[in-house]
Amino acid sequence: MSFNGSKPVGSWTPSEARYEFRTNPEFEGLSCSGYCLGYLQANLAILPSSLADEFEQFCELNRAPCPLLYRSRRGELSAGIMGQDSDVRTDLQKYCVSENGIVTKKTGDLMAYPMNDYVSFYIGCSFSFEEALTAAGIQLQNVIQNRNVSMFKTNIPCVPVGPFTSPMVVSMRPIPKDLVEKTVVITAAYDAVHGAPIHIGDPSVIGIEDINKEDFGEPSDIGDLIPVFWACGVTSSLAVRSAKLPLSFSHSPGSMFICDATVDGYFKIHKPEHGEEQPRLITLADQPFIASVCSASAIQKIEELAKIVESASGIQGADFLKIAARLSHAPSVVIVFYMRKKAFPPRSPHRMVSKVHWLLSKLFKH
Numbered sequence: 001m002s003f004n005g006s007k008p009v010g011s012w013t014p015s016e017a018r019y020e021f022r023t024n025p026e027f028e029g030l031s032c033s034g035y036c037l038g039y040l041q042a043n044l045a046i047l048p049s050s051l052a053d054e055f056e057q058f059c060e061l062n063r064a065p066c067p068l069l070y071r072s073r074r075g076e077l078s079a080g081i082m083g084q085d086s087d088v089r090t091d092l093q094k095y096c097v098s099e100n101g102i103v104t105k106k107t108g109d110l111m112a113y114p115m116n117d118y119v120s121f122y123i124g125c126s127f128s129f130e131e132a133l134t135a136a137g138i139q140l141q142n143v144i145q146n147r148n149v150s151m152f153k154t155n156i157p158c159v160p161v162g163p164f165t166s167p168m169v170v171s172m173r174p175i176p177k178d179l180v181e182k183t184v185v186i187t188a189a190y191d192a193v194h195g196a197p198i199h200i201g202d203p204s205v206i207g208i209e210d211i212n213k214e215d216f217g218e219p220s221d222i223g224d225l226i227p228v229f230w231a232c233g234v235t236s237s238l239a240v241r242s243a244k245l246p247l248s249f250s251h252s253p254g255s256m257f258i259c260d261a262t263v264d265g266y267f268k269i270h271k272p273e274h275g276e277e278q279p280r281l282i283t284l285a286d287q288p289f290i291a292s293v294c295s296a297s298a299i300q301k302i303e304e305l306a307k308i309v310e311s312a313s314g315i316q317g318a319d320f321l322k323i324a325a326r327l328s329h330a331p332s333v334v335i336v337f338y339m340r341k342k343a344f345p346p347r348s349p350h351r352m353v354s355k356v357h358w359l360l361s362k363l364f365k366h
Contacts, residue, residue: 031148031254043233046249052119054162065235094252101244124193148254151216155207163243174225181281201290216253292325
């Protein structure tokens with residue numbers, strides 16, 4: 001597919017893409033994956049201004065799925081610095097119109113709806129980091145095959161705010177096993193467009209019963225590849241619908257707003273929260289494959305703690321690291337201390353309490 005019959009969609013400018021989406025029905029409903037390489041892409045949520053502050057707080061407390069790039073002013077039709085010549089009513093390939101929390105219509109534009117009392121939220125999209133993965137030699141099915149990614153609802157709850165609540169939605173890309181860690185390192189640098197994966201491997205751990213039955217998007221061919229899951233901005237659409245507003249709007253999954261900001265330019269200014277620290281992959285199981293992501297500093301703290309408890313527990317450092325990584329995936333954790341008389345004699349309860357506090361501070365120190 002090409003611009004004016006000659007220009008590949010990957011080399012379009014955002015203005016060219018938005019013009020085509022606005023004027024050419026041929027593009028209605030297509031995925032933006034592979035378009036305007038090197039530019040930020042964004043999910044879209046549009047809701048009444050009276051609830052805008054609460055929804056912004058929802059995004060703030062759920063940054064992994066809802067990293068906010070830009071919040072419009074009340075009634076503002078452009079995306080401000082993200083798209084000066086844009087029009088939020090026309091510049092996506094397809095929109096979802098929701099009434100009382102139910103999608104009642106999908107349309108190529110929103111010109112029939114007054115926007116004077118609405119606020120638009122532009123939320124980072126993982127399509128933004130696909131060029132970096134491709135440049136590093138990591139082939140992505142959705143890009144090669146010109147189709148949408150697979151997206152799933154999970155059992156991971158978002159932090160609710162006011163009327164807004166939702167399970168986290170994830171996007172999935174199959175990755176060769178030997179390239180998973182490289183994929184993690186690359187995407188971790190782009191936390192404003194979802195960053196590192198939130199889960200790697202066995203989909204049942206996050207409540208996905210059948211990896212071949214996506215909730216949104218298009219199917220993927222897993223084969224002997226590893227399913228890698230990123231937090232997804234479609235979460236914002238479900239959160240807005242959860243409020244059961246009389247009327248709200250969102251992008252159709254895969255039909256994104258393409259921003260004027262380049263990926264490189266944006267992240268030169270907006271550095272990832274973890275700085276230059278490189279994440280590491282910890283394999284927890286091979287059949288089915290499950291892995292966890294951990295920062296180098298966190299691994300160092302866990303190794304220090306392992307040395308403290310190794311003599312008493314008999315757990316080796318490598319095993320302790322895996323145990324700690326598994327705990328990070330648990331929805332809740334109960335810590336039980338078994339106090340040996342030799343270590344904590346009954347006559348010194350204050351010493352016992354101080355030891356417990358000291359261990360906990362080592363474990364949870366930031």
